[in-house]
Amino acid sequence: xxxxxKKLAKLANIPLKKDEEEKLEKQLEExxxxxxxxxxxxxxxxxxxxxxxxxxxxxxxxxxxxSFTQEEALKNAKHTYNGFFVVxxxxxxxMTS
Amino acid sequence: xELHDLTITQTKxxxxxxxxxxxxxxxxxxxRIKSLDEKFNSFVTTTFDKALELAREADNKITQxxxxxxxxxxxxxKDNFCTQEIRTTASSFVLExxxxxxxxxxxxxxxxxxxxxxxxxxxxxxAHGSSTETSDFGSTKNPWDLTRxxxxxxxxxxxxxxxxxxxxxxxxxxxxxxxxxxxWCGIVGLKPTYGRVSRFGVVAxxxxxxxxxxxxxxxxxxxxxxxxxxxxxxxxxxxxxxPVKKYSQGLKxxxxxxxxxxDEYFENAEKEIGEKVNEAIKLLEKxxxxxxxxxxxxxxxxxxxxxxxxxxxxxxxLARYDGIRYGFGRDRFGExxxxxxxxxxxxLSSGYYDAYYKKAQKVRTLIIEDFKNAFKEVDVIIGPTxxxxxxxxxxxANNPMFGEMADILVEPxxxxxxxxxxxxxxxxxxxxxxxxxxxxxxxAEETILNLAYQYEKETQxxxxxxxxx
Numbered sequence: 247x248x249x250x251x252k253k254l255a256k257l258a259n260i261p262l263k264k265d266e267e268e269k270l271e272k273q274l275e276e277x278x279x280x281x282x283x284x285x286x287x288x289x290x291x292x293x294x295x296x297x298x299x300x301x302x303x304x305x306x307x308x309x310x311x312x313s314f315t316q317e318e319a320l321k322n323a324k325h326t327y328n329g330f331f332v333v334x335x336x337x338x339x340x341m342t343s
Numbered sequence: 344x345e346l347h348d349l350t351i352t353q354t355k356x357x358x359x360x361x362x363x364x365x366x367x368x369x370x371x372x373x374x375r376i377k378s379l380d381e382k383f384n385s386f387v388t389t390t391f392d393k394a395l396e397l398a399r400e401a402d403n404k405i406t407q408x409x410x411x412x413x414x415x416x417x418x419x420x421k422d423n424f425c426t427q428e429i430r431t432t433a434s435s436f437v438l439e440x441x442x443x444x445x446x447x448x449x450x451x452x453x454x455x456x457x458x459x460x461x462x463x464x465x466x467x468x469x470a471h472g473s474s475t476e477t478s479d480f481g482s483t484k485n486p487w488d489l490t491r492x493x494x495x496x497x498x499x500x501x502x503x504x505x506x507x508x509x510x511x512x513x514x515x516x517x518x519x520x521x522x523x524x525x526x527w528c529g530i531v532g533l534k535p536t537y538g539r540v541s542r543f544g545v546v547a548x549x550x551x552x553x554x555x556x557x558x559x560x561x562x563x564x565x566x567x568x569x570x571x572x573x574x575x576x577x578x579x580x581x582x583x584x585x586p587v588k589k590y591s592q593g594l595k596x597x598x599x600x601x602x603x604x605x606d607e608y609f610e611n612a613e614k615e616i617g618e619k620v621n622e623a624i625k626l627l628e629k630x631x632x633x634x635x636x637x638x639x640x641x642x643x644x645x646x647x648x649x650x651x652x653x654x655x656x657x658x659x660x661l662a663r664y665d666g667i668r669y670g671f672g673r674d675r676f677g678e679x680x681x682x683x684x685x686x687x688x689x690x691l692s693s694g695y696y697d698a699y700y701k702k703a704q705k706v707r708t709l710i711i712e713d714f715k716n717a718f719k720e721v722d723v724i725i726g727p728t729x730x731x732x733x734x735x736x737x738x739x740a741n742n743p744m745f746g747e748m749a750d751i752l753v754e755p756x757x758x759x760x761x762x763x764x765x766x767x768x769x770x771x772x773x774x775x776x777x778x779x780x781x782x783x784x785x786x787a788e789e790t791i792l793n794l795a796y797q798y799e800k801e802t803q804x805x806x807x808x809x810x811x812x
Binding site: 249251254255257258259260261262266270273274276277278280281283284285287289292293294295296297298299301304306314318319321322323324331332333 | 440441442444445536551580581646647648651662665667668669670673674676678684685688701702707709711758759760
């Protein structure tokens with residue numbers, strides 16, 4: 247199994263150094279090889295489990311309750327402006343090229 | 344007997360009988376942590392001022408004749424449970440300065456029950472690992488041998504309990520993170536059924552698996568803590584409304600059980616571990632329990648299923664750490680987190696989702712059905728908790744799947760959402776603790792606690808303490 251490590255790092259939004267790329271690529275391929283043995287198990291007649299205790303459709307009333315104040319919500323943010331979170335520009339040259 | 348040797352039940356009696364005040368008791372534990380924790384590194388953050396404040400409140404309540412389930416009990420909580428106004432890092436530099444503005448449900452329930460919080464315990468960063476070596480704050484050391492690993496990810500909680508730095512601690516398990524370190528540190532560790540204890544406010548790892556649980560000296564203490572922690576939480580839709588039992592009262596009457604034993608679990612463990620667990624099974628047989636051989640799904644496949652499910656869910660859960668609303672940026676993720684996020688991103692990505700995640704969820708169904716069939720014939724299943732005793736620090740390097748491989752024997756039951764408890768069963772030839780696990784059906788906590796209690800009454804291994812040099 248060949249992994250495109252650069253593409254994967256971009257999807258995962260993980261900045262990697264060159265030596266990390268090489269090491270991770272090797273380790274991920276090793277891991278994928280290891281878990282290949284699952285294919286030996288026939289699951290053609292089995293459906294997947296998404297919740298183990300068989301809960302179905304958990305609903306609740308949609309009631310507005312007191313939550314965080316603006317001050318509390320922003321307390322841990324490194325950069326704020328006029329009561330907002332400051333984020334980096336999402337659109338850039340790199341994305342459009 | 345020293346005060347720090349006492350259990351929750353005994354300590355609480357001493358408090359209510361006014362033999363000692365909560366403040367005196369808290370100061371005693373604070374002194375212990377100050378003098379010992381340099382050796383173990385069990386704590387990421389200590390909260391001594393807060394502890395003394397809570398202890399003074401507890402003393403006032405005792406004076407007023409009030410009683411609460413854990414009034415004045417000095418405890419520690421793993422550092423992946425959000426605690427209001429108390430730093431919560433999950434042992435990662437990404438969250439190095441994160442101070443939550445709210446309590447996790449588990450922390451809230453403990454404070455409401457009257458605990459005195461001594462601090463937040465060390466763990467594998469993001470709970471990724473089975474050794475605490477991936478902690479950005481340095482590995483915890485095993486109190487039984489400082490050159491060895493305590494296990495993980497709840498290694499700080501396990502070491503703190505084993506060395507009597509705290510009366511009890513809270514851990515969380517995705518697959519092995521409570522039972523595993525409890526086994527290597529020689530204490531009781533209870534992994535409740537998935538959905539028995541709320542995950543709200545816990546730094547998430549594998550959301551379809553994560554189960555908070557108590558780590559204690561004795562079975563009774565574990566039962567007392569579970570009574571406080573268990574129950575439906577509107578803030579966690581996966582919690583169950585299955586009734587919460589009076590687990591501590593369910594211990595006293597000796598229930599006779601059929602115990603299932605599966606060879607596969609022993610074949611995957613070292614010989615000496617298997618022998619110790621077999622001694623324990625013989626003892627239970629002598630007490631009148633019936634032993635029955637059963638055949639379970641080969642636990643080897645559980646490694647594959649667990650690796651895919653957990654890493655996929657990790658990649659999804661850790662996507663939220665962007666350093667914008669809290670914490671630092673994604674460049675601060677350690678090697679293990681990167682490895683898990685990257686693999687999980689791959690197994691969830693378009694074109695591979697069916698082959699990996701969906702396939703693993705199907706095999707998960709087979710594992711669940713396998714246990715369902717087993718529990719038609721037996722009340723509990725017993726096997727070794729981990730395949731080996733605590734290895735040397737550093738011995739896990741260069742194994743990109745160390746955690747998943749070490750936890751082979753606890754993964755199947757975690758995948759099926761079952762409950763399980765680690766019980767100390769003595770020591771190997773190097774005087775290191777060995778643990779067995781008693782696995783129960785979903786919501787059968789009362790059953791496994793009952794059997795564990797019967798075993799503990801006969802053996803009393805919890806009275807053995809590490810000789811701390």
